[in-house]
Every structure is written in structure tokens, then in C-alpha cells.
Amino acid sequence: MSTIRVALVTGASSGIGESTAIALREAGFTVYAAARRVERMAPLAESGIRPISMDVTVDASMREGVEKILAETGRIDVLVNNAGYGSYGALEDVPMDEARAQFDVNVFGAARLTQLVLPAMRAQRFGKIVNVTSMGGKIATPLGAWYHATKFALEALSDCLRMEVARFGIDVIVIEPGGIRTEWPRIAADKVRAVSGTGPYAPQGNAIADWLTAESTDKRSSPPELIGKTIGKAVTARRPRTRYAVGYGAKPLIFLHGALPDRTFDAVIQRAAGIPKG
Secondary structure, eight states: OOOOOOOEESSSSHHHHHHHHHHHHTTOOOOEEEOOOGGGGGGHTOOOOOOEOTTTTOHHHHHHHEEEEEEEHHHOOEEEOOOHHHOOSOOTSSSSSHHHHHHHIIIHHHHHHHHHHHHHHHHHHHHHEEOOOOGGTTEEEEEOHHHHHHHHHHHHHHHHHHHHHGGTEEEEEEEEEEEBBSSSHHHHHHHHHHHHHSTTHHHHHHHHHHHHHHTTTTGOOOHHHHHHHHHHHHHHHHSOSSEEEEEBBBBHHHHHHHHSOOHHHHHHHHHHTTTOOO
């Protein structure tokens, strides 16, 4: 493998993506930080990271980004599929256009970008594809049907892909963050209030919004730098683990989901979220 290692990180304008770009830069990678909001990545550019404009819902944008990286460096060693957002609301309330948009960003964008980098990785007989899912790819919470559906889907996609590309020297790594101190909880809380803050699901909707808002506080979340460092450790390992559950609540909740009967786990989650009974 070349001594120059090249990484592409999506959703890099803030939170986990920004922290991952910094961690990989510190680990010696040439890092391309991709996001729609390029202006927000000025601090990354000052540290030697290369910002590029990319919309993971637009095929031409992704193709142009990958072609630019290959033209400048000749390789892509690491792809971190981090771009994503959380759309919460009762299944009955969420418009199907929003459901499709959630899949376009969280699943189809990651899948298409993976398709675009795989030829170069196969040719060099080396690569690390990191898919940032969530503990929400293993457990479910009320009013999060479409968000969880995308994360469960990305988990399955990763498992299939891992078996397909192992023969080419390519590792597929799943990162399952717990509660992380980013913009994500606030955005999800705003969405659930807008969609299900009134009407028949209002008691659940407002309780979930409050729960998500609390997740952004120091006591209910871990810093995004923890995820960035974990990804840095995973992609530099000779034989990385297939999954890393890390951050507030991730390991215990995933464990409980496997250990408890479904309805018992449902009750635990609803109690934790403060959802009224009945």
C-alpha cells in the first residue's frame, strides 16, 4: 500500500463527520471532507483537510467528488459514510416523501458512494468502508420508524457488503454511536414536534421531543470526538472489528435489547422516554 493514505468523509461540516476528518488527518491521512455546506468547513481547511462540495442525494455530485479525489491522489483508501439525519414522527403522520428522503440520504447515498469508490479499492487490493449507523440500527424507539428503518437497512447492507468485498482486501466496518452531543438530537426533536406534536400522537411526540433534547446535554451524551477517535482506530487496525458500539448508552441498550423479551424492552424504552401510559 502507498505511504499516502487517502480518506473521504461525508457529512463533515459538523459533529461526527467533522471530528472524524480531524482524527484521520491527525493519523496521517490526506482527508477530503465532503458536505453540502462547504462554508462551514473553513476551519478544517485551515488544518490541511480538503473540503469538497457533495450532496449524497445527487449522483453527479458524488461522481464528481470521487473523480476529483482520484485525479488528485490516484487512490481512495477509506470511505466514511457518515452523512445522515434523523426524521422522527408517528408512522401515520410522516409523509411518504419525507420517508423516501430519509432513505435517500441515510441509505441510498451511502450505497451509491460505496459503488463509486469500490473499483479503485479493488484495483489497489485495499480499502476500508466505514458505515456510521447507530445503536438505533439495533434497537427501536417510538416515533422513529423511518429513521430506524434506514439504520437497520444500513446494518444489513454492511453485512452483505463485508462478505462480497473481503476477497479484494476491503474491510467493512460498522460504527454504532449511542447518544452523541451533536446537532442531530435537536433537529430530530424539531421534526417530531412539527409532525406529531399535535393530534392523536401528541403525548408520545412531545415526550420523545423532550427526550431527544435531553440527549444533547452533557449527562445524556458523549462528545463526537469519541466517535472520530474510534473510527481512526478502526481504519488503522490491521484486522478491525466488524462493529464498534460506542458512546452514551450504546452497549447497555443493545445488550438489553437482545436479553429482554420484546414487550419488556418496549416498556423500558417508553419509561425512559417519559411516555405516558394509556
